Amino acid sequence: MEWLAAVLSFVGGLIAAALGAYAVTKTNKQLMAADIRARWDAALLKHGESFAASTRTLRHHAERFSRSENQEERRRALDEAHHSMRLTCEQLRLLGSPRVQRAARAVIHHAYAVRVHGEEDRDPRAEQYPSAPPISRLNDALQEFYRALREQLRANEPEAVIHDDDLDVIEPGLPPLPQKERSQSA
Template sequence: MTHRWDESLRVMCSDFAGTARELIFLSRQLSGRTDEDIHRQLNKVHLHLRALTHQIRLLGNREVQFTAQLVLHHAYAVRMVIGENKPDDRGGIYEEPPGERYNAALMSFYKSVRKQLKVEDPEDIPPFDIPLSERGLKLDEEGKMPSPDETSSL
């Protein structure tokens, strides 16, 4: 049965997921540079992610709220370590680097939202980085991508 808030939650969570991916993209673009425009964009995206986290608290179940907060928690580390080349303040707490923690939290968020929205097979989500072997490319004997001139016929 669909609830009257499902569409609102879907839209809100879609915005959250897109904003979360934008944050890591901008952090990688900034990556220690002093580009003020990218820095401003990153600030804006981080603030938007914070606001969406609070909006999700209105409609998301406990698991959705928790996973959204976890994404926000790891967003700070992504921003500091990847974007600003600063040390990982939480490195002693976690074994994985910030980017991996962030992606794992975001994947948990996707799954929890899909469960709440009663999507069929809510856990069936491909990884962020699809292995080359699954992209239809044939790898060479060493498991590497073929050179561009070898793929020109594709």
């Protein structure tokens, strides 16, 4: 009978050890997956912020190009911002979901038109988009980029990003601008 108690104790110990090992392994795998996801999310957020900042910089310089005292300096700043956008877009291709990647490419596409409009006062894509000026198209593309990025980062209400043309709704009681009164040029 003593040997039966010893065997049962031994088997009980093995079962307890196996259950403990299983729990530790499962917990470690979950922690590793969460750590990897957090690192990817941090990189995605960093590159998303950089992309948005470069886009805003390009827009800023394009809007002021014709009024600039030193257009060569302004053109260099435009080149730097455009270059930064393209590089960051490639980094987003590695990290972003298909929606983020498509949105970033659309921003690049419309940012080029904003740049040309600022430098040469013409819309290189007017035939493709006859009803919207370049700045409106860029604002719409940025809106989709923000939403896509927020969705991938699992933000609360990822679609709830106020559009650039509707920023006046932040002020209580101010109605949004009608489409015809919104900014139509860079």
